[in-house]
Amino acid sequence: MNKNKAEKRVVDASVLIHSTSLGDFQYLAPNSVILEIIDSRAKAIVESAIRNNRIRIEDPKEKAIEEVRKKARETGDLESLSDTDVEVIALALEKNAIVISDDYAIQNTASQLGLKIEVGVKDGIKKTIKWTSVCEGCGRTYEKKVGTCEICGSRIRKKPT
Numbered sequence: 001m002n003k004n005k006a007e008k009r010v011v012d013a014s015v016l017i018h019s020t021s022l023g024d025f026q027y028l029a030p031n032s033v034i035l036e037i038i039d040s041r042a043k044a045i046v047e048s049a050i051r052n053n054r055i056r057i058e059d060p061k062e063k064a065i066e067e068v069r070k071k072a073r074e075t076g077d078l079e080s081l082s083d084t085d086v087e088v089i090a091l092a093l094e095k096n097a098i099v100i101s102d103d104y105a106i107q108n109t110a111s112q113l114g115l116k117i118e119v120g121v122k123d124g125i126k127k128t129i130k131w132t133s134v135c136e137g138c139g140r141t142y143e144k145k146v147g148t149c150e151i152c153g154s155r156i157r158k159k160p161t
């Protein structure tokens with residue numbers, strides 16, 4: 001897997017809470033993510049990462065937030081996404097960054113916006129998810145990008161492989 005350290009990464013709260021280390025990367029996060037970290041051990045890790053400029057706090061602009069909401073409405077993920085989740089995706093969209101999250105709705109929306117995704121694992125952030133397009137109706141899989149299923153006309157969802 002190609003791990004380019006120069007690439008920007010936006011991280012969500014659950015990944016920060018469950019990470020015992022942050023790997024060698026630099027991260028971006030909206031304020032709302034930092035505020036969600038209550039656990040004292042996780043808070044200590046995150047605060048020290050902020051002090052060392054490993055995590056930079058930045059909030060996405062309204063335009064990016066709107067674009068994410070619009071896409072999430074299309075994919076049906078909007079009701080599963082918190083305002084913080086939307087900000088995570090919006091910040092990644094604005095910075096053309098990789099999204100790091102274990103949340104399916106975040107992953108799906110980000111992926112549909114053309115963003116790269118990584119999942120968080122306990123010993124640091126490692127895995128990159130690969131996606132296939134699957135019809136919600138008949139289960140047919142597509143290699144190319146299609147809006148709706150050519151067979152049954154149902155919605156296409158991306159699924160991690």
Ligand SMILES: [Zn+2]
Binds near residue numbers: 137139149150153154
């Ligand atoms: Zn179908």
